[in-house]
Amino acid sequence: MHLTIDGRVVEAVPGQTVLEAARAAGIYIPALCYHPKTGKAGRCRACVVEVEGLRGLKESCALLVKDGMVVRTDTPKVLQTRRMIVELLLSEGHHNCISCQSNADCELQEMAYHLGIERPSYLVESLPTPKDMSSGGIVRDSDKCIQCGRCVVACQHGVVNQVLSFAYRGSHAQVVCDDDQPMGESTCVQCGECVQVCPVGALVLKQPLENKIRPHETTATKVTCPYCGVGCQIDLHTKDNRYAFAMAHEGQWDRQPNKGMLCVKGRFGLDYIDSPDRLRSPLVRKKGKLEKASWDEALDVVAKGLKAIQEKHGPDAVGFFTSAKVSNEENYALQRFGRALIGTNNIDHCARL
């Protein structure tokens, strides 16, 4: 099936929205409330387009493609609407990109950039709201919230933790945790899903914020979460080869194993890789003190120790506990070692937790 967008013939599949078809063809349509994970919401109105034969403006995030449809994203009314949306959203909160954690990683800023808007032509006076820093991993800055609702849908229906909701009405509407508790005192489990979908700087991770690292400075490497057996796909963001923060792997939202979601461990628990406490070489206790040793030396100590216990107390006095942080092959080898060499079935694994 084909449609024409701004004079360009574009391929589309039935069931696709105009927005999806446009994006697949590399045509820019801003969309602040739609996210592939949370679906259409019709809230931001940024994505409106004109369609031949249809009256008025249509939300491209909700409009299904039809063969032969003629869409325009560049008419004066569409551009006037986009400008108004950006100006209203900028005037609604307190946006100062210069020191915003999401600078250069913000969908509102991107939209303003496309339209060449530096500052809104009107401002509504309001007092700044203090940031909610109460949570261990997430900072909420309601002055940057554009009410898109992605986080609410994600928390209620994506990860089903049911913490976030819209409260109040009109321009007083805001996202709250439970019955308006600070996030750190709410039922939030810090999965970070809300941060993952937030288009602006209203929900950000505390780790990079505290370390003064912004997303545009980092490099993402796709890794597998070392914590449990699910094996979530993670984009590990690093700066100068050091840990910055972790996000679920972008883009493949419908792909197993984690469909772009993480739990608190994968989201916040990977900073150990740069920890000064991390063991970087074997240590052997000598006269009550741990001292650096070579692998040969350390393995000798282990072998001797295991053998002594086995001889004195029998093989079942030894147990093995292995880890999801190493590969399947290594886990297999350890299990073989336990059963065949030591002769015990006392073998367990952290993924069982």
Place this chain on the structure above:
Amino acid sequence: MITKLIEKKIEKIAARYPDRRSALLPAFHLVQRESGGFVGHDHLIAIAKIIGVPVSEAYGVQTYYTMFRREPVGKYHLQVDTNIPAMLAGAEEIVTHLEQALGIQVGQTTPDKKFTLSTVECLASCGTCPVIQVNDRYYESMTKERTDALLASLRRDKMPDMPVETHFHTECNVLLARRGLPNATDIDVYLETGGFQGLERALQMSPAEVIAEVKASNIRGRGGAGFPAGVKWGFLAKDTGKPIYLVCNADEGEPGTFKDRQIMQYDPHLLIEGIVISGYAIEASLGFIYIRGEFAWIANILERALEQARNKGFLGKNILGSGFDFDIVVHLGAGAYVCGEETALIESLEGKRGNPRLKPPFPAVIGLYGSPTIVNNVETLASIPFIVERGAKAFMEFGEANNFGPKIFGISGHVNRPGVYEYPLGTPLATLLDAAGGVVGQLKAVIVGGLSVPILTAQEAEGLVMSYDDCLKKGTMLGSGGIMVLNETASIPKVALRAIRFYAHESCGQCTPCRQGSRTISELLAGIVAGRGTRKDIDLVLKLCDSIKGTTLCPTGEAFAVPIEAMVTKFRSEFESLVS
């Protein structure tokens, strides 16, 4: 904690709905009424648990509706409506008078916790403004003297009875036929005066025949949009395997509108008959009356009438031996204008925040509980008995082509006899103004269809005929038929400011242009009215109105952008005289 008794009551309410979540608003009403006038943290958690919704969502719902409170209020909560008809009738002075008499400001409670003073939006009594709602009760046509009498009585802990004189007249004897009859809310009076004959006739017809008759009458929806009712019924999704619901829209929130109330308060059986006939026609399994929360006392009138109708076999199982089963649930809103919009109403009825839904799908395909649903206004449904009993032809004897039938016009503002007047569609505005005792002073402007339609200057209103088509031709809309009359003393910038404050207060907040656009226009107009504005601000208001039109999720954005634009454009010099 919530007592076992209240919990039982909530369970009983929940059983009335196909989905128990619908009991969320009733539960808030109940707990608020029975435990101190507010619902705090502990009670909220208990309610959420009983209904089975997350605390976060219950809180989101509670804080959406203005009638639900998180904090206690005084023993007597005085709520003065200050919308435009009230403003024209002197509500501002009543507010000042109350502030002085009570020694508190709006929003405050007296130290003895006896009185709390609030201002609220239109209470759908615009013909008898100013209105003070005390707890659940309306006190209408308030003057300073009557306010003093009210306060004196409340200080003695007595809710006084204060009679009001209302003005009404009917040329058609269809919708207001029983207005003025003693005991007209009683089913015996209704039956003696020809009631339920339409239903009897309908039950002898097939549902398709009833729909055909309604279609033939060309009746257009009286809720505001004027969409032909028969055509809407024809859009119902067929053979979905799901039940069909009929919802009567009794939200009556459009400022200047107080017509549906006349039917429900004075002739409830007419509405019930209309709903049962319509339910039969569309083969609905259950009907709802979604009535605004401030009308709790009218809801009681309806409940009593429903009980009488059930006892006489007009409602319930096997109605009049026809084999048709149908019942009606009365559901109270809780203070939210946007819940009059049909998809917001459905969300609200489902126990959610009243956020309008994206269309399509339309309710006739996916509506209440995901089922095909028809939403019709009170006045539309109350016209159905006449159409079915007397036939489409008789109905079309009222009015003119494309604009048939009787219509209740509510006239408020600067007229001598504000009130409700039932006239055929197509009646000249001048005739209606005469019926309402004529304009007080010199006519300056008129808003003919509720606040959401463009204002007309006196000159533009000359020769206007009150039909959907003529209003459109003259650049406005018939809307709900709520006519607000403004004389030379009215300041249009002040009217515009009050209007946009209403929309900013009522915006559901979902979409950017309405949420933030209404707030921005409100700030700009406030500056202009206060003498702080500039010429540029006037242009900005116009630019915003123009940009907002056609961009919002539901019609509310247009409902303020168009009228504000009209006020500023048509009375620009008045705005300019206020700015530097």
